[in-house]
Amino acid sequence: MPAFRLKDAALETRLFLNRITAAAVLVILMTLGLVARLIYLQILGHEHYAMLARDNRVKIIPLPPTRGLIYDRNGRILAENVSVYSLEIVPEQVDDLEGTLARLREVIDIGDEEIRRFRRRLKRHRRFESVPLKLHLTDVEVARFAVKRPFFHGVDIRARLVRHYPYGELVSHVVGYVGSINESELKRLDPIEYRGTTHIGKVGVERSYETLLHGHTGYAEIETNATGRELRVLKETPPRPGGDLHLSIDIDLQDIAYRGLGEHNGAVVALEPQTGRVLALVSKPGFDPNVFVFGISRKAYRELQKSPDRPLFDRTLRGRYPPGSTVKPFVGLAGLEYGVIDARKEIFCPGFYRLPGISHRYRDWKKWGHGSVDLKSAITQSCDVYFYDLAHNLGIDRLHRFLSRFGFGRRTGIDLGGEKAGLLPSRDWKRKTFHQPWYPGETLITGIGQGFLQVTPLQLAKATAILANRGAIVTPHVAAYQVIDGKSSPLYLEEPEARLRLDPRHLRTIIDAMVNVVHGARGTARRIGLGLDYRIAGKTGTAQVFTVKQDEEYHASKVAKKLRDHALFIAFAPADHPQIAVAVIAENAGHGGSAAAPIARRLIEHYLEHQRP
């Protein structure tokens, strides 16, 4: 290539120096660009990126606490945590998954469905995570696998704690059960406390003492790598296990009451009158709470709900029954307190009562009448006519006012959810509900515990306890004390919240009459009064379910069982220094004296025998 110009060394050197300078400037400027970006990332953005780096590597894992146990008053476990074993596989550690599965099926019975579910889970888990193959291994299966374990690398048995209720249906309504947390619960729960928790108390004390039983969730900060494998624990805050709950319930009394009801459905409540401690709270039939822990099937749940015996229904708190004659001691006391009657004044009972100017006959349960009766014999023999007359003289207003002091028509305030208030009728109530005036006849039937009046068994027991206390009002409660970290503390003050001002002479009259019910020659519950070295004060009741038409007669054998009368009985003992107050309702069991009273006697007998000397 011919050169048209000659090389000019000076020019070239100058030009080159020029370019070197330009290059140096360029290099420095570009480097400054890098430096600016580094400053931006490492100084200005440092906090942001440091946080991202931390989030990258630190995973916070909740450590759920162990749920507190529930005991009865004698220290017997009502709710415990048992280990349930499951067979799990870490895919990464298994060389030949198919072969291992086939060999495992020779050792442990694994169904096709379980294999299918395992394959589905396998896709969702990372290779180093443990994937459950079979849940709930039996002890035999655990033992069989334990022997063969050395031949199954990457396969292991894992234990987890599951709630178990050893007494099943016997205390199902009191203890309740835990179940998987559902969506609406998730919304109201503290998301931090419940991050690792799968189950929550649904009913019973499991629900009402959830906070105590649950405990506090702990946390572990775990360093993970990019694939999520856990490398080491950076920091750990251990969980604080839930507190143990000791109930005042006596499982023996529960058992006596439950069996005592025999073929009948019903409810039994026993209280310690001075303290309000609930000794027995039985709603029959109960249910097996254990099926709820793993999640009950839709079908099984529908069966429970549709059963005519309504096993899920807590009769003690929600069952509303006419109290029948068991209300008479309270009505009698009202008559005395308001000065409407004289305890010794007798009236004649011809077997029916008629309001002045009205032809309707209000019948006595004893067709031919009780003859001449005073208050005491009216209670002893449960004369209806006497109480029709008394109620008529008291009037609904005073009746309502007096009965409400004993807690009728109001919730008792027990430490269990879902309690009903029952119904204590009044003029106001009737006007609001039916837009109708109160009729005098309605006062009469209220006076014998029929008509609109409805009580829960717990209310009846509480009213009985107030009577036994000679007016001291206590709030019933099933929980006695809690134990947290080995330290026990009472849950209730157990002092009367109020005291009704009642004339002791009037009280004595009523209680004497109630003692006569059990121990008197003509007492309606005299069959249970024999062979005791203390006295029981009681009152029988028979609540009509089926209204018998005027001039017709009621024959238990003629009416369908579910329309037969409920048998009721209230009692406390010993009559002078009461230690137990009881209310028993046996549904469709007929007469209170024969069906309900024996249960009360057995409860009282057992309790007083085993009481501290």
Place this chain on the structure above:
Amino acid sequence: MNSIIRHAYPAAPKSLWHRIHLDPVLLFGLLLVAGIGLAVLYSATDGNMKLVYNQMIRMGIAFTVMTALAQIHPRSFYRWSPYLYGLGILLLIAVLIFGDVGKGARRWLDLGIVRFQPSEFVKIFTPMLVARFLAQHPLPPQPKTLALAGLFILLPVLLIAKQPDLGTAILVAAAGSAVVFFSGISWRILGGLIGAVLAALPVLWTQLHDYQRDRILMFLNPEQDPLGRGYHTIQAKIAIGSGGIWGKGWMGGTQAHLEFLPEPHTDFIFAVLAEEFGLLGALSLLVLYLAIIARGLLMALQAQDSFSRLLCAGLTLTFFVYVFVNVGMVIGLLPVVGVPLPLISYGGTSMVTLMAGFGIMMSLHTHRKLVPS
């Protein structure tokens, strides 16, 4: 300006360094970077001594190559450059026809005993040829000369881009262009060329492979696909940013050690350094690189003929392009292209090429006629 040259390298009897044709300043800087590289590599590989030994062996080879090339007289480079260039082009064509496929690209040539990437040689041969070609003509070059020089550059670049190996293509283009730049091309022509390249970008875009386009798109908006292609960039930024001023300490970088940063020991090793040694560490390394570049430019200034000047300065600027493209990519200023961080990234071939370049620079520098002015 002549005084700078005079004072920087006064006439003196031949020193020991001169006799073994090595430049002590450059050598010291390179060894320092290599030392840092091994320390960072040890951490980036999570203490994998096997990889560190491998790297040390490669460094040994690279420094040996450098020393060997330094002994060759510049005259030989000048003479052989057309043949070397021709050989390089033939090898590139051979790669496209017979080459081994690695990671989806045809870059390797297997000669039975050695398996190598011809594109690496071209990184040296291209600027060498361009330097000779331009030095043969009066400077600044005539448009015709310039056009031919441009063809000499474009041919290997296109062949390499076809493999495809965008990173190497850029480096070869940069090496050749740097030589042209130093030849004194007028600013007007330079501006016109840059404008032409910018105008050609849309055309180039259509020629890119999908993965190359993805990388560029991802660079523009990495958060768009945080777990996919943007992952690398995002995790590198987190690593660097979380390092702060002081860093997390050697072996203390969580991003690299917990595998959040994929392949932290190769192209993204700068993120590990910035995470563990912080802004101070990153700046120190950049300063060290700048010192090497300054030394290279100074050596170019002291060169006595156009060929030496152009080649020396061109190779120096290419070295800077390595650093800038790699760091720029890691810190999210540039799209992800496969350019290693000189003497720090794990990997052999490019390091040998790089050190070969420094060997040639030392040869050019130490074979000067030392005449007092």
